[in-house]
Amino acid sequence: MIHSIDPRTGESVGDPFPLTSDDEVDAIVGAALAAGPAWRSADRAAALEAVAAALEANVEELWRAADAETALGETRLRGEVGRAAGQFRLFAQVLRDGGHVEAVIDHATAQPPVPDLRRMNHPLPGVAGVFAASNFPFAFSVAGGDTASALAAGCPVVVKAHDGHPATSELSWQVIRHALPDPDLLGLVRGLDAGKRLAVHPSVAAVGFTGSIPGGKAIQALIAERPDPIPFYGELGAASTPSSCCPRPPARASPRGSPPRSPSASASSAPTPGWCSSPTTPSSWCRSPRPSPRPWAGRCSPSGCRAATCAGWPGSASSPHWPKDSRGRGAFAVTPQVFVTDLATFAADLPDLVEECFGPAAVVVVYDDPADLPPVLERLDGSLTATIHATDPAEARGSAEVLLKKAGRLIWNGWPTGVAVRWAMHHGGPWPASTAAAHTSVGAAAIRRWLVPTAYQDWPAELLPPELRDDNPPGIPRRVDGVLVAGRA
Amino acid sequence: MIHSIDPRTGESVGDPFPLTSDDEVDAIVGAALAAGPAWRSADRAAALEAVAAALEANVEELWRAADAETALGETRLRGEVGRAAGQFRLFAQVLRDGGHVEAVIDHATAQPPVPDLRRMNHPLPGVAGVFAASNFPFAFSVAGGDTASALAAGCPVVVKAHDGHPATSELSWQVIRHALPDPDLLGLVRGLDAGKRLAVHPSVAAVGFTGSIPGGKAIQALIAERPDPIPFYGELGAASTPSSCCPRPPARASPRGSPPRSPSASASSAPTPGWCSSPTTPSSWCRSPRPSPRPWAGRCSPSGCRAATCAGWPGSASSPHWPKDSRGRGAFAVTPQVFVTDLATFAADLPDLVEECFGPAAVVVVYDDPADLPPVLERLDGSLTATIHATDPAEARGSAEVLLKKAGRLIWNGWPTGVAVRWAMHHGGPWPASTAAAHTSVGAAAIRRWLVPTAYQDWPAELLPPELRDDNPPGIPRRVDGVLVAGRA
Numbered sequence: 019m020i021h022s023i024d025p026r027t028g029e030s031v032g033d034p035f036p037l038t039s040d041d042e043v044d045a046i047v048g049a050a051l052a053a054g055p056a057w058r059s060a061d062r063a064a065a066l067e068a069v070a071a072a073l074e075a076n077v078e079e080l081w082r083a084a085d086a087e088t089a090l091g092e093t094r095l096r097g098e099v100g101r102a103a104g105q106f107r108l109f110a111q112v113l114r115d116g117g118h119v120e121a122v123i124d125h126a127t128a129q130p131p132v133p134d135l136r137r138m139n140h141p142l143p144g145v146a147g148v149f150a151a152s153n154f155p156f157a158f159s160v161a162g163g164d165t166a167s168a169l170a171a172g173c174p175v176v177v178k179a180h181d182g183h184p185a186t187s188e189l190s191w192q193v194i195r196h197a198l199p200d201p202d203l204l205g206l207v208r209g210l211d212a213g214k215r216l217a218v219h220p221s222v223a224a225v226g227f228t229g230s231i232p233g234g235k236a237i238q239a240l241i242a243e244r245p246d247p248i249p250f251y252g253e254l255g256a257a258s259t260p261s262s263c264c265p266r267p268p269a270r271a272s273p274r275g276s277p278p279r280s281p282s283a284s285a286s287s288a289p290t291p292g293w294c295s296s297p298t299t300p301s302s303w304c305r306s307p308r309p310s311p312r313p314w315a316g317r318c319s320p321s322g323c324r325a326a327t328c329a330g331w332p333g334s335a336s337s338p339h340w341p342k343d344s345r346g347r348g349a350f351a352v353t354p355q356v357f358v359t360d361l362a363t364f365a366a367d368l369p370d371l372v373e374e375c376f377g378p379a380a381v382v383v384v385y386d387d388p389a390d391l392p393p394v395l396e397r398l399d400g401s402l403t404a405t406i407h408a409t410d411p412a413e414a415r416g417s418a419e420v421l422l423k424k425a426g427r428l429i430w431n432g433w434p435t436g437v438a439v440r441w442a443m444h445h446g447g448p449w450p451a452s453t454a455a456a457h458t459s460v461g462a463a464a465i466r467r468w469l470v471p472t473a474y475q476d477w478p479a480e481l482l483p484p485e486l487r488d489d490n491p492p493g494i495p496r497r498v499d500g501v502l503v504a505g506r507a
Numbered sequence: 508m509i510h511s512i513d514p515r516t517g518e519s520v521g522d523p524f525p526l527t528s529d530d531e532v533d534a535i536v537g538a539a540l541a542a543g544p545a546w547r548s549a550d551r552a553a554a555l556e557a558v559a560a561a562l563e564a565n566v567e568e569l570w571r572a573a574d575a576e577t578a579l580g581e582t583r584l585r586g587e588v589g590r591a592a593g594q595f596r597l598f599a600q601v602l603r604d605g606g607h608v609e610a611v612i613d614h615a616t617a618q619p620p621v622p623d624l625r626r627m628n629h630p631l632p633g634v635a636g637v638f639a640a641s642n643f644p645f646a647f648s649v650a651g652g653d654t655a656s657a658l659a660a661g662c663p664v665v666v667k668a669h670d671g672h673p674a675t676s677e678l679s680w681q682v683i684r685h686a687l688p689d690p691d692l693l694g695l696v697r698g699l700d701a702g703k704r705l706a707v708h709p710s711v712a713a714v715g716f717t718g719s720i721p722g723g724k725a726i727q728a729l730i731a732e733r734p735d736p737i738p739f740y741g742e743l744g745a746a747s748t749p750s751s752c753c754p755r756p757p758a759r760a761s762p763r764g765s766p767p768r769s770p771s772a773s774a775s776s777a778p779t780p781g782w783c784s785s786p787t788t789p790s791s792w793c794r795s796p797r798p799s800p801r802p803w804a805g806r807c808s809p810s811g812c813r814a815a816t817c818a819g820w821p822g823s824a825s826s827p828h829w830p831k832d833s834r835g836r837g838a839f840a841v842t843p844q845v846f847v848t849d850l851a852t853f854a855a856d857l858p859d860l861v862e863e864c865f866g867p868a869a870v871v872v873v874y875d876d877p878a879d880l881p882p883v884l885e886r887l888d889g890s891l892t893a894t895i896h897a898t899d900p901a902e903a904r905g906s907a908e909v910l911l912k913k914a915g916r917l918i919w920n921g922w923p924t925g926v927a928v929r930w931a932m933h934h935g936g937p938w939p940a941s942t943a944a945a946h947t948s949v950g951a952a953a954i955r956r957w958l959v960p961t962a963y964q965d966w967p968a969e970l971l972p973p974e975l976r977d978d979n980p981p982g983i984p985r986r987v988d989g990v991l992v993a994g995r996a
Contacts, residue, residue, distance in 0.1 A: 124929045135931040422629065426960070429622075429965065432622060438613075438624055442613040442986075471952070474916075475916060481904060481907050505991065
């Protein structure tokens, strides 16, 4: 059974949710697969807008359910429901635009003698398996971008709910499935074993995952055992992943003398406890950064740890490092931490200092000369984002060139959180930020993960999809005889 | 050592080629990686056209080298050199068009407050590893589409040459590398161990492979052991793969009473020996279709086998099944075979009857009613292509709908060979046709395999790539604020 737990008290709330058995997973995937053909020919844009409207109509119930098991608060959670609804609306726009099918027509030529050839994308012939994340109970969970983009592509979806917010998952699921033309188009399964079954189910044609690096590696290993290599789109944690507690900026390099202009800088002088949305989050937070006598020894003041969920710092005899809630009643409360070091020490302590820390912590690295940064940045792992805070672009050029290879999104004088749901978003990046660096889990291009092309050679017009007919009934953008032609939209 | 062998005589010709040691692989990959940054900012379109011109200038020497070790003949081989040159020219066009970077610009908005966001594709930050195929010594080998598309994307390439045509590989490599601005941009390694080293080399960012299903599975398993999951683009054999000997149509369903309109139908009445390009090809041909007393027992007349390279039919006590060359001197000669059966027997003998057969063989399945076909077609594995020969599109609709899920390219009244190098080509398909069904190894879209997107948020214009500046200096097609705008080209 999976319990909904109030992080403010650590107490279980309401009835627990049963784990999904293997037989139930099979039935749910089977029902989703059966709902697929009608969905492919449905007015999916209108259906996605109906889902968006249903989410908004239920925002009150949704945010309260989520707050009870995540403590993320009304403002954040209302915003997240709105964001989830916005994702469904963006994909309705994407479908009406039609560019996602990437229609290409090459008419036959006599000399050289080549046949008529037309290509477009179709939905993957199967079910999309989606693994929800803990940190955004709407935007990266049942109602999140993986669900929205896969449904938009034309694929039925089965979500493995995150154990951290089971009641929110249940409610989101009910709201969405009943807004769809066929409720079987969205299935929900619970528990680790059900997730494993989902990942290897023969009717699952691709898997989307948002979560930790170890979790992503585990699912990738499962998928590698399948007889058929299906795509695995893992958006994994990385040094710049926003935490579930509060924005946790990545390791940051600041010129010596100028204070780092970051939320954590002030948090460092006046720590405010954050609320973690699940017990696993502060546990991994407390294990990282790894113990080291060097850079932060004098800066960080461990103040106790709940031994039940925190194993302490591995390899360290010192006291464990999960601060108690300052209000004394917290179950999953953590205090933001900032670690300050210099470039030479940072370079010497890599990779320990960039190990993923899923909690409110930051490492500030002070440097003297911008020219010293690129060789150290070269040694960083792949990340979802990298930010440069600077006034002179010319001075940042060297670092920018290195970061281009290291991160999927480059930000100038800003913060990585609030991943905008837009056409130009790329939320992915080099391993270990993502298992498929060419793909994004947020924004219009996320639909591409669930599409595959087909080419039609000398195919009769009666059997061609409308998107590929010469008269272009849907008025979509197409590349015709090598030239991109804008759509009528 | 790898020997160049004349398939007409079975004799080794010329000096053998040394295997590449691990240290040499490392040096070759290292040199390729070092050549990368300059290549990214080079005029790659002009360089690819120079390669095309160099291939054409050396066509005489190239086709003779290939004929000596493949026996494919002047017409076919001259055509293939032309095709390889054409591939480099197509990618020059692709680069000049600029659509491959998929530039997207979303300007900032005040309400809701969202930042300026711009996205485009960049080359993968590393070396492309390419495994050449045996069956097309130019078009799917050193000078093939994987090399051309990866170089076009901006990636240096290291090719693992196929042992079946070592002299052709060496010559192609020399011609291409010396036409490039830096010869290190194209490396060549030889031997199985060198291939393994290449697949797991930390500087290799993606691998392209054309070859058999077992070979593809072996490389995929190697790549799965890497700490970083790099993309593996395997274009594997499948039921419709054209053979290296002569066009081998896939399992084919024909209405009862109408003779199958195929080259093999006539070959069946008057068999002509084909030449296989390597000893492994007839060996796998002779093992497949598997022995069965049923459909073809009375149709096929085994006429002997060279025991040295053909192990006979596994599990069968009957005589092995590799026909001798009718001219009596053949080393790798094989005779085309056609097996005829009915739909019920075919359905009963799946999957034995659709096992890959890399040689000139076809299975003709006779049926009475087109309505009987779809349920049997549903059971076929994924394939690169599927063809319908028919006069009435309406009658073919049911089969067409099933084949859409089974093949990457659907052909009407034609033949799958002669994969046109065009914008609309898709040469890929559901597993086991390909390990990455969303990608093609032929045609303009093949470049996408070597690209990854980056998003720039509030990025200063001075640091933006020209493709993303508001004034669009290269004049490429872009999506601006949600609307696709054609380029100036």
